[in-house]
Amino acid sequence: xxxxxxxxxxxxxxxxxxxxxxxxxxxxxxxxxxxxxxxxxxxxxxxxxxxxxxxxxxxxxxxxxxxxxxxxxxxxxxxxxxxxxxxxxxxxxxxxxxxxxxxxxxxxxxxxxxxxxxxxxxxxxxxxxxxxxxxxxxxxxxxxxxxxxxxxxxxxxxxxxxxxxxxxxxxxxxxxxxxxxxxxxxxxxxxxxxxxxxxxxxxxxxxxxxxxxxxxxxxxxxxxxxxxxxxxxxxxxxxxxxxxxxxxxxxxxxxxxxxxxxxxxxxxxxxxxxxxxxxxxxxxxxxxxxxxxxxxxxxxxxxxxxxxxxxxxxxxxxxxxxxxxxxxxxxxxxxxxxxxxx
Numbered sequence: 045x046x047x048x049x050x051x052x053x054x055x056x057x058x059x060x061x062x063x064x065x066x067x068x069x070x071x072x073x074x075x076x077x078x079x080x081x082x083x084x085x086x087x088x089x090x091x092x093x094x095x096x097x098x099x100x101x102x103x104x105x106x107x108x109x110x111x112x113x114x115x116x117x118x119x120x121x122x123x124x125x126x127x128x129x130x131x132x133x134x135x136x137x138x139x140x141x142x143x144x145x146x147x148x149x150x151x152x153x154x155x156x157x158x159x160x161x162x163x164x165x166x167x168x169x170x171x172x173x174x175x176x177x178x179x180x181x182x183x184x185x186x187x188x189x190x191x192x193x194x195x196x197x198x199x200x201x202x203x204x205x206x207x208x209x210x211x212x213x214x215x216x217x218x219x220x221x222x223x224x225x226x227x228x229x230x231x232x233x234x235x236x237x238x239x240x241x242x243x244x245x246x247x248x249x250x251x252x253x254x255x256x257x258x259x260x261x262x263x264x265x266x267x268x269x270x271x272x273x274x275x276x277x278x279x280x281x282x283x284x285x286x287x288x289x290x291x292x293x294x295x296x297x298x299x300x301x302x303x304x305x306x307x308x309x310x311x312x313x314x315x316x317x318x319x320x321x322x323x324x325x326x327x328x329x330x331x332x333x334x335x336x337x338x339x340x341x342x343x344x345x346x347x348x349x350x351x352x353x354x355x356x357x358x359x360x361x362x363x364x365x366x367x368x369x370x371x372x373x374x375x376x377x378x379x380x381x382x383x384x385x386x
Contacts, residue, residue, distance in 0.1 A: 047094030053222045057212040058088055060154040064209055065092040067294040072107065072147045072181035078172055078200060079152075082186040083211035089185035091147045096183060100147055107146035114155030114186075117142070119354070120330070121167035141329050146181065153184040157193045165194045176203060179254040206365070232312055242299040243291050257292035257303065259285045283339060283349070317341065318365040320358050333358035333369070 049069070054062050061081050065354050070075050081089050097111045121267040142148055148171070156165045175182050190197035190208055200206045214222065241262040246255050261284050287295075319336040333355060338348045353361075362369050 046098065047091040049095045051225060052088065052091055052095060053214075053225055055214055055218040055221075057214050057218065058121045060089075061092060061209045061211045064207055065096055068098075068181060068183055069096040070103065072100060072104065073179050075205060078182040078184065078203060078206050080184045080186065080190050080196075080200065080206075081211065082189055082208070082240040084213060085187055087213060089187075089211060090151055093151050093183060093185050096147070097149055098129055101290065104146075107295055108144070109147040109149070110142070110145040111149040111151070112142070112378070114150060114152040117150065117168065118155050118164045121164040122161070123163070126206060131352065135167060137329055139171050139174070142171045142299045143178075143180075145175070148175060148180070148183045150182070152186070153196070154186040154188050154193060156196070157188070162194070165196075167193060169199055169265050242295075242301045243304060244296050244299075244301060245304045246292070256286050257289060258283055259287070259295055283337075318361075318367050319370060320362050320365075320367055322355075322358065331355075335361050337367075 052058075052062060061083075064076050065081065066077055067074075068079055074136055081092055083089055092184075093111065097109055100107065101109045121135055123132060150168075155161070156168055160334075172182050184196075186193060189210070190200060197208070200208055209305060243260045243262060245258055245260065247258050289303075296303050317338045317340070319338075321334050321336065322331055323334065324330075325332040333353055335351045335353070335358070336348055337351070338346050340346045358369055
């Protein structure tokens with residue numbers, strides 16, 4: 045269910061913020077630059093940022109539109125004592141990447157508020173100034189007033205066309221309208237995705253020597269009546285995630301399915317293998333941690349699914365799957381990126 049202006053419920057509490065977001069999406073850097081939208085959680089800030097992203101990307105195909113969360117930027121702008129000059133070099137590279145966006149959308153900018161984030165705040169303000177000077181649009185969303193986020197409010201007052209707008213909590217009537225719209229959109233999405241089933245099974249993991257619960261999304265080749273939905277030739281079984289029993293029961297309830305123990309009867313899987321790599325991504329100008337999950341079927345070629353995350357995510361998965369993080373960095377990538385950060 046995507047976030048667009050067409051499925052945003054406009055009310056008295058958010059009318060001004062919606063109008064400002066729409067104006068920015070239609071004509072980036074022409075008005076309200078920078079724009080800050082703030083309010084409590086769940087009032088629609090992220091919806092408006094995502095709507096700007098989709099609308100601007102579709103209307104201005106020549107512009108580079110980037111959406112990023114505050115915690116991602118804080119991590120990028122925070123150097124460590126042992127990095128020395130390398131840390132400062134990497135921070136400058138990150139600032140250049142963000143400042144080269146034509147439209148930069150920053151969600152959860154309150155992540156810059158803590159006192160120990162002064163270095164990251166300074167980098168953020170530098171990026172905003174660079175973008176403003178080069179006539180590029182910046183939009184931020186926060187769960188608190190900019191006055192509570194370091195020098196952000198002071199900086200905004202330096203820009204003649206900057207705007208700070210808040211969204212109040214919706215009244216009862218608006219909240220009910222939002223819930224009704226979400227129900228309609230979920231129903232439409234289900235019809236578009238049909239026929240899809242879900243299944244959660246308890247399988248023996250050879251590499252773990254233990255049972256694990258696997259969540260499957262079942263994609264049928266065309267419409268298959270429920271009575272015939274057990275034939276492997278008529279469906280594509282896609283493993284999505286793995287978890288413990290509590291996780292399995294929670295998802296079984298949510299998706300209206302049940303936890304099964306008979307996966308080997310219909311879908312004889314041999315094993316899964318895992319790799320986690322840390323590689324330098326030249327397009328992203330950052331390290332990318334990738335989990336490679338290879339599924340080995342009895343009568344099919346192995347298939348590999350890839351998932352990306354940050355270092356903490358990679359370390360958690362490395363511990364969970366009992367594998368090491370491979371530093372598979374090519375010589376060409378080393379030459380392109382400058383000093384090593386590992």
